[in-house]
Amino acid sequence: MNGGLRPVRAAQSAFVALAVVAACAPMPGGAGQAPASGTALPGKGLSSPPGTSSASETPAPPATASRLKMQIVQRYPHDPHAFTQGLLWHEGYLYESTGLYGHSSLRRVALDTGQVLDLRPLDDQLFGEGLARVGERLIALSWKAGLATVFDLRDLAPIAELSYQGEGWGLAYDPRTDRLVMSDGTSRLTFRDRHSFAPLQTVEVTLEGRPLAELNELEVVGDSVWANLWQRERIVRIDASSGRVTGVVDLDGLLSAAERRGTDVLNGIAYDHEKDLFYVTGKLWPALFAVRFIPAEALPAPPSGA
Ligand SMILES: [Ca+2]
Secondary structure, X not given: OOOOOOOOOOOOOOOOOOOOOOOOOOOOOOOOOOOOOOOOOOOOOEOOOOOOOOOOOOOOOOOOOEEEEEEEEEEEEOOOOOOEEEEEEEOOEEEEEEOOOOOOEEEEEOOOOOOEEEEEEOOOOOOEEEEEEEOOEEEEEEOOOOEEEEEEOOOOOEEEEEEOOOOXXXXXXXXXXXXXXXXXXXXXXXXXXXXXXXXXXXXXXEEOOEEOOOEEEEEEEOOEEEEEEOOOOEXXXXXXXXXXXXXXXXXXXXXXXXXXXXXOOEEEEEEEOOOOEEEEEEOOOOEEEEEEEEEOOOOOOOOOOO
């Protein structure tokens, strides 16, 4: 998402504080290693027709998500005019798609300086959205046009178009299953054929048993999909097969209050397999951050007898 500039952090409110789980799921251990998916039931959350379970079954209580915390590794400059919609890392460069009608673009960006090394404007009729790399191609979504543009990774030249139904928000490629995964603003993730873009499967994302909507920019790491939530400075880790959220991390405070003026929401999450860290930024943010997400320490016990 999406439609123009929105109030920052408008919906920061009623997110129930997550209980710290004693058994936090392990974090990505090394290059390309998957976070454990916990105890998710196989197939749970898949978009099968409702009402198919037996009345005699007693549903298991929803599993809680691990609480993670953010560790800032490095801060880098970021183009404050980039309305970031898609972000990925590949062989030493950031690739970024930006939105807004008339301003949308695909970029190759230097991490250290934030310098835009190459820029390919999108058609003025397109509001750029999520971005994924499949081999030597980049695929950039558009918000409402039902059109994805395929670019050559080397020179960012447009080489093909793909169509789809509904809105386009986030996009990532899952090399493990050789599929694309796409968000559309709902709680649904759609897995797509990487060639035809045809939908292959959907999964509903749930947090502690309830649908979690407004999934935005995506990143695949192992068997998890990481998503940042629109209008919240929050990222969730999703078990790709079940849709269950296995981890939640808050990213408040990356920018100072003064820096936040004139910016839009957190958006953009890329994973660097070699360094095992994420790059995160936001729409019109002046900075991009290298961060790690680590299990939160157990909260200290409340004082007794005070
Ligand atoms: Ca991404």
